[in-house]
Every structure is written in structure tokens, then in C-alpha cells.
Amino acid sequence: MNKPGYIILAPEIDNSRLFKRQAPQSSSAIKAGAVVCAALLTVVLLLGYVTLRRRQKGQFQAEAQARIETTKSVPPMAQIKENEARLKGPEAVISGMVSNISSEKLEDLVLEVELRKRSSGGTEIRQVKVTPTTLNPGEDGRYSFKIVSRDWASSTILRLHSRSRQTDLAFVSIVGEKRPTERLPQNTKVVTVPRPKSSEDGFINSPDDPVVIK
Numbered sequence: 434m435n436k437p438g439y440i441i442l443a444p445e446i447d448n449s450r451l452f453k454r455q456a457p458q459s460s461s462a463i464k465a466g467a468v469v470c471a472a473l474l475t476v477v478l479l480l481g482y483v484t485l486r487r488r489q490k491g492q493f494q495a496e497a498q499a500r501i502e503t504t505k506s507v508p509p510m511a512q513i514k515e516n517e518a519r520l521k522g523p524e525a526v527i528s529g530m531v532s533n534i535s536s537e538k539l540e541d542l543v544l545e546v547e548l549r550k551r552s553s554g555g556t557e558i559r560q561v562k563v564t565p566t567t568l569n570p571g572e573d574g575r576y577s578f579k580i581v582s583r584d585w586a587s588s589t590i591l592r593l594h595s596r597s598r599q600t601d602l603a604f605v606s607i608v609g610e611k612r613p614t615e616r617l618p619q620n621t622k623v624v625t626v627p628r629p630k631s632s633e634d635g636f637i638n639s640p641d642d643p644v645v646i647k
Contacts, residue, residue, distance in 0.1 A: 507603045510535035511568075511593055513544075514609030520582060527588050528577035529609050533568040540567045541596035544576055551586040558591070 512532040518525040527546070533539050542563040549556050563574040580588075593602045 508535075509603045509605045510537065510539065511542075511602055511604040513590060513593065513604050513606045515590065515606055516609035517612040518582075518588070519612055521579075523581060523583065524579045525582040525585070526577060526579055528575065531563050531568070531574045531576065531593070531604075533570055533572050533574075536570050538567065538569050539595060539602065540598070542566050542568065542574065542602075543594045543596060545591045545594060546578075547589045547591050548580065548585050549587045549589075551584060554586075 514530045
């Protein structure tokens, strides 16, 4: 006689709970990996930008030095008088005079001026026209432009360019007009105000101080 058989059933495992528990760990790992990749990409971009800026700066300095050496090897065709900067309120006026000391006509003249920033030390190049733009031998022209004095520390003339000739002209630079000294207005009056006498000894040990009344 056959004995009744028994079937042993294995307990059911809810796999959904396992996946639910593992999901946050997987999501956190993905987020962490994304943050690391973004940080690495940012570092690579910054390094590339810094390298490119250094390369461009070095190339520009090399070109500027080459232009200076070229202009030194030929006789100067112009003389530039650089005036001291004059302050007018928050602005500074950069001006000077360009003289044609050659025997040729100089046409369509433009100055290239380098400005150096006061805060970062960086530079900016500006082109300034000479007025009049055409100078016959022995004639003079002038240039002038304004900058915000608190933003810029200095200015340097890099080159004198003739657009009609498509070339740089050799020049010599000398000191021009000095900045005039500031004076008090003519209607300013100086009045001496006496100090009160001391109650102890009855005289004043120091001289009176003048007071400016505008």
C-alpha cells in the first residue's frame, strides 16, 4: 500500500523588496559618479583655458617685441610726445602729440595703446586715431582719449600704424606736457581763528591754525 506523499513547498521570496532596497544604493552611486565626472570635466576645461590664455599672451608679447625690434632697426619717421595724464573728475585724459620728422607724407595714422588694469594687472589694447590723420613733413597731429582712472593704472604706446601703407612706422617717444599743479580758487579766503585762552596759565603755547573758508 502506497503511503501518501508529502510535498514540501519552499517559502516564497519577495524579490521586489530586495530590488527596492538596492535601488537607493544604485542611484547614489550614479549621482556620485556624475558629480565626479562633472568635477573632472570642469578641471580639464579650466586647465585648457589657462593654457590657451598663456599661449596667446606669450604669442602677443613675442609679436610686440618683434615689432619693437623691427622699428628700432630703421630710422624713426615720427616723434610722439606723451603728456602726463590729466584728471577730470573720475576720468583721466590720455593725450599727446605726433610729429612727422621724416621727408615723406604719413597718412591714415593710428596709435595702438596698451592699458594696464589697476586691480588684476591685465591689459587691454585700444586704437586711437591721430588728428589730423595725414601729416606732411614737419606737421604735427594730436591724439586724446578718456579712461576711468580707478580702473586703469598705466598706458603704453605700442606702435604707430599707417593704414594706407599697411605697415608700422618707426617712432621715438619723449615726455610731453606735465600735469598742471592744482591751485586753490582765486576767491578762497584764509581766516585766522584765535583759540580760547587757557584758564590755568592765561596764554596759548601753540600758534593759531589757519582755517580755509570757501
